[in-house]
Amino acid sequence: MSDRRQGHGSGRDDRRGRGRGRQDRRDARGRTRNRGRSGAGKHYSAAAPSQRTRQADPARAVAYEVVRAVHQDDSYANLVLPQRIRARRLDRRDAGFATELTYGTLRGIGLYDAILAECVDRPLEDLDAPVLDALRLGAHQLLGMRVPAHAALDATVALVRERIGAGPSGFVNAVLRRISETPREQWLDRVAPEDGSEKSLGIRHSHPAWIVRGLRQALVSHGADAAELTDLLEADNAAPVVNVVALPGLGDIGPVLAAGAEPSPIAPDAALHAGGDAARLPGVRDGVVRVQDVGSQLTARALASVPLGGQAHDDGPVASGASGTEHWLDLCAGPGGKAALLAALAAERGAHLLANEVADHRADLVRGALTAVPQRAWTVRAGDGRRISEAPEAAPGFDRILVDAPCTGLGALRRRPESRWRRTPADLAVLTDLQAELLDAAVGALVPGGVLAYVTCSPHPAETVVQTEDLLRRHPELEQLDAAQALQSVAVGDLGLPATKTAQLWPHRHGTDAMFLALVRKPA
Numbered sequence: 343m344s345d346r347r348q349g350h351g352s353g354r355d356d357r358r359g360r361g362r363g364r365q366d367r368r369d370a371r372g373r374t375r376n377r378g379r380s381g382a383g384k385h386y387s388a389a390a391p392s393q394r395t396r397q398a399d400p401a402r403a404v405a406y407e408v409v410r411a412v413h414q415d416d417s418y419a420n421l422v423l424p425q426r427i428r429a430r431r432l433d434r435r436d437a438g439f440a441t442e443l444t445y446g447t448l449r450g451i452g453l454y455d456a457i458l459a460e461c462v463d464r465p466l467e468d469l470d471a472p473v474l475d476a477l478r479l480g481a482h483q484l485l486g487m488r489v490p491a492h493a494a495l496d497a498t499v500a501l502v503r504e505r506i507g508a509g510p511s512g513f514v515n516a517v518l519r520r521i522s523e524t525p526r527e528q529w530l531d532r533v534a535p536e537d538g539s540e541k542s543l544g545i546r547h548s549h550p551a552w553i554v555r556g557l558r559q560a561l562v563s564h565g566a567d568a569a570e571l572t573d574l575l576e577a578d579n580a581a582p583v584v585n586v587v588a589l590p591g592l593g594d595i596g597p598v599l600a601a602g603a604e605p606s607p608i609a610p611d612a613a614l615h616a617g618g619d620a621a622r623l624p625g626v627r628d629g630v631v632r633v634q635d636v637g638s639q640l641t642a643r644a645l646a647s648v649p650l651g652g653q654a655h656d657d658g659p660v661a662s663g664a665s666g667t668e669h670w671l672d673l674c675a676g677p678g679g680k681a682a683l684l685a686a687l688a689a690e691r692g693a694h695l696l697a698n699e700v701a702d703h704r705a706d707l708v709r710g711a712l713t714a715v716p717q718r719a720w721t722v723r724a725g726d727g728r729r730i731s732e733a734p735e736a737a738p739g740f741d742r743i744l745v746d747a748p749c750t751g752l753g754a755l756r757r758r759p760e761s762r763w764r765r766t767p768a769d770l771a772v773l774t775d776l777q778a779e780l781l782d783a784a785v786g787a788l789v790p791g792g793v794l795a796y797v798t799c800s801p802h803p804a805e806t807v808v809q810t811e812d813l814l815r816r817h818p819e820l821e822q823l824d825a826a827q828a829l830q831s832v833a834v835g836d837l838g839l840p841a842t843k844t845a846q847l848w849p850h851r852h853g854t855d856a857m858f859l860a861l862v863r864k865p866a
């Protein structure tokens with residue numbers, strides 16, 4: 343599909359929203375008409391010379407390119423954005439603007455599309471995709487950023503003229519002008535009256551209704567109050583600060599704090615960095631200080647600290663060294679965040695970590711994540727975790743196993759701005775089956791007295807509490823350990839977790855991803 347085939351009015355008058363006659367195509371309800379797909383086959387020159395005076399500014403151009411890549415190529419914004427920022431050599435200020443514009447636009451699509459639908463006289467699907475994305479970028483500048491309306495309009499129109507063509511720029515100008523005439527709060531009341539329904543909450547906070555429902559259920563099933571839902575949805579839309587951890591025995595958080603990062607209020611040797619490129623923090627380039635969500639850090643530390651039953655590691659032959667070496671397994675290790683922390687802890691304790699990952703390229707990422715940790719403490723294996731017992735490295739069984747399972751990621755929506763629109767309820771069924779199979783394989787690989795941590799970055803009940811109940815039903819011999827207590831025991835501040843055996847962290851309460859942890863132990 344050509345990006346330029348769409349027919350829209352063009353010309354200065356239209357661009358400035360003063361167009362009348364041929365170029366003013368509002369209908370009787372004041373909505374702006376566009377020719378949408380009916381314009382197929384029409385080609386517009388990029389712009390008349392007189393219209394080429396202003397070019398798209400580089401920050402907005404980067405945001406446009408990333409949003410297009412997400413929608414056109416199914417790319418991930420967090421991977422494409424840094425590449426584009428580097429390619430265009432944006433300075434720090436422009437990079438920050440491009441990031442906020444890209445992420446905010448992608449997160450806000452549910453709300454912005456509802457508003458755009460009020461301003462356009464046909465289904466948004468009938469607009470050419472590049473035009474729709476440009477409108478979304480403009481809408482976010484007008485309603486979600488503190489960009490003055492005239493700047494948002496002028497810059498977006500210039501972007502459209504440069505990237506799509508002169509024709510659609512008039513249409514985009516007219517639509518954005520309409521949006522700018524109404525304040526955000528009034529738009530919210532118009533497109534999503536506050537009736538507490540999932541649909542309305544979904545539009546107001548730009549989440550699909552099924553995710554709103556799942557998060558409401560999650561709050562209740564984890565002992566929280568359903569009234570926190572709005573706070574949770576808002577937290578999903580806030581830009582997360584970068585979290586880092588100094589690997590135990592290898593890194594030092596002191597220089598990171600001296601460089602301006604804040605100490606984490608809940609995790610040891612961890613810091614929160616709000617000031618731009620984390621790669622510049624001391625230790626990050628060496629891999630001894632690593633970017634990792636604080637909630638993820640705590641789950642890995644909890645697994646490493648929970649007591650084994652009996653003499654777990656003495657029960658079987660030992661694969662990698664002297665008798666008494668604990669054998670740890672990270673069954674789903676890619677890209678290696680928790681594996682790096684576990685391996686550093688294993689190195690300190692004379693234990694050994696097998697990091698398993700099904701995808702070869704992700705197994706490579708795990709190797710990269712582990713380079714700073716002494717090699718004697720870890721091995722990386724590429725293979726299907728469901729068949730871990732067949733791996734030669736698994737022969738002795740494992741004392742500590744992490745199953746950080748593939749999940750919907752509904753607890754990390756703030757970090758992956760496009761994921762809420764990609765996920766579907768059908769994913770839940772596929773993923774919960776896979777999680778159960780991985781858990782069964784892990785139970786099979788546990789030595790007597792060994793502990794298993796089941797972790798997800800989703801709070802959805804089907805992936806968390808229900809999955810844990812099903813596991814205990816299938817394996818009644820397993821003893822469920824107090825995960826909330828285990829998490830608290832490795833935290834530095836009070837996590838305020840409810841008295842449930844499983845533990846759930848929350849973005850709106852803890853400033854972390856919504857990490858879930860369940861712990862079980864095989865009888866010794």
Ligand SMILES: C[S@@+](CC[C@H](N)C(=O)[O-])C[C@H]1O[C@@H](n2cnc3c(N)ncnc32)[C@H](O)[C@@H]1O
Pocket residue numbers: 638673674675676677678679680681698699700701704725726727728746747748749
């Ligand atoms: C939630 S991520 C793990 C994150 C990782 N623990 C970390 O902290 O960086 C889940 C991982 O499981 C992997 N995976 C999916 N199916 C798997 C399988 N059958 N066996 C092993 N790994 C699998 C995915 O490729 C993905 O890398």
